[in-house]
Amino acid sequence: MFEQMCAELSRAAIDRDEQAFGGLLQEVHRAAAAVPAAELTAGVRLLAQGIAQASLDQAAWLAVMSGAIVENGADADAPGTAVMGRLHEVTTGALTFADAWEKAAGGEPPDPAENEPSREAWEVVRPGLGDGAGPAMEAWWSLPRFALAASTVLSVSPMVRASVPDRESLAATVDRAERHCGQLGYVRDLLRVLDGERLLVLDRASGRGWTVVIGGIGDNFQLHTLLAGALIGPDRLPGNAPDPRWVASSLDQDVPPDTPAVTGRWNLVDVDGEWIWNEGVPADIPEVGGTRVVVLDPPSYARSWNPGRRFPQMPASIFVETAHDPASLRGWWQRVRPATTRPTG
Structure with missing residues (x-):
C-alpha cells in the first residue's frame, strides 16, 4: 500500500499533476509514521524517480519527504543519489536568481525560507533573465528544501557521500550559495567528510x-x-x-x-x-x-x-x-x- 502511494506521488510530480500531488504528499506523510523500514525503503526508491525527473519545485517537496522517511529508518542511498544529482542545478539556478535580483533591485533577494514566490519577484528578475526567469525562481524557492534533504542523506549514507558527482564544482557552488541559505553550510562541510x-x-x-x-x-x-x-x-x-x-x-x-x-x-x-x-x-x-x-x-x-x-x-x-x-x-x-x-x- 505505501509503495503504491509513493509510486502515485512520484508519477504526479513527474506529470506536474498539482491537484493530485498535494493530496498524495499529505497521504504519504501520514502513512510513513506506521510503516516498517523495509517498506519505507521501497517507497523512497520510487520517490527518488520523482526527485530525479520532476520540476524542481515538486522534486524539492519529494526530497524533503524522502529525508523525513530516511530519518524514520529507510535506506538513504536511492533518494540521496537523486538529491545530490540535482543539487548543483538547484544551487546554480538559485545563484542566477540572486545575481539577477541584486543587479535589478539591489540588496538581498527575498528569503526563500520565509517568503513565497510572487509576481513582484518575477517582475524584478524577468528583464535580466528572460525565459530563464522561471527556472531561476523555481531553483531559488527550492533551495532550502534541497539543502535540508542533502544534509540528511549526506549524514546517514557513506555511499551517498562517496558518489557525489562533480564534488569540487558542487562544493564551490554550495559555498557561494551558503550566504543565502545557512543550511548549505552543513552541506558544504558534509561534502568534506573523509x-x-x-x-x-x-x-x-x-x-x-x-x-x-x-x-x-x-x-x-x-x-x-x-x-x-x-x-x-x-x-x-x-x-x-x-x-x-x-x-x-x-x-x-x-x-x-x-x-x-x-x-x-x-x-x-x-x-x-x-x-x-x-x-x-x-x-x-x-x-x-x-x-x-x-x-x-x-x-x-x-x-x-x-x-x-x-x-x-x-x-x-x-x-x-x-x-x-x-x-x-x-x-x-x-x-x-x-x-x-x-x-x-
Whole structure:
C-alpha cells in the first residue's frame, strides 16, 4: 500500500499533476509514521524517480519527504543519489536568481525560507533573465528544501557521500550559495567528510606510530576524542583512558545525561609543526606524499569540549590498522618539525 502511494506521488510530480500531488504528499506523510523500514525503503526508491525527473519545485517537496522517511529508518542511498544529482542545478539556478535580483533591485533577494514566490519577484528578475526567469525562481524557492534533504542523506549514507558527482564544482557552488541559505553550510562541510581515510599518527614522546582508518568524523574535536579512545591503553600509549561515554557518543551513541565535558589529551600538530585545530576537520590536515599525518604532543594547556558529534545522524568509525615498528618511522621523524608556539587565549 505505501509503495503504491509513493509510486502515485512520484508519477504526479513527474506529470506536474498539482491537484493530485498535494493530496498524495499529505497521504504519504501520514502513512510513513506506521510503516516498517523495509517498506519505507521501497517507497523512497520510487520517490527518488520523482526527485530525479520532476520540476524542481515538486522534486524539492519529494526530497524533503524522502529525508523525513530516511530519518524514520529507510535506506538513504536511492533518494540521496537523486538529491545530490540535482543539487548543483538547484544551487546554480538559485545563484542566477540572486545575481539577477541584486543587479535589478539591489540588496538581498527575498528569503526563500520565509517568503513565497510572487509576481513582484518575477517582475524584478524577468528583464535580466528572460525565459530563464522561471527556472531561476523555481531553483531559488527550492533551495532550502534541497539543502535540508542533502544534509540528511549526506549524514546517514557513506555511499551517498562517496558518489557525489562533480564534488569540487558542487562544493564551490554550495559555498557561494551558503550566504543565502545557512543550511548549505552543513552541506558544504558534509561534502568534506573523509571515509575510509588512513591517517599516520605519530607520538613525539615515545617515537611510536600507528596507521588508523577513520570515517564519518565531522570535526577535529571528534577526531581528538576518538584518537584518545583508540590509542590510550595497554600496549599503546600511557595515560588516563577517555570516559567510555565520550568515545561512544563520538561514534554512534547519544550523549547520556550528566556526561562530563571531554578533556583533551594532546596538542595535535601536522608534519610542519602547525597546530591542527579542534575547530577544523580531518580534511584540513595536510597530506605529505599522499598521507595525512597527525603528530601527538603533550598539551600546552587544559582543553575541554562538549561530548558528542557535530552531525548527530552521522555514525563515525575508527580502527587501528597497523602499529609501526619505531625503526620503520625514522624517515617520517626526519620530516617532522617541532611544534609552533600558539597563544592560549
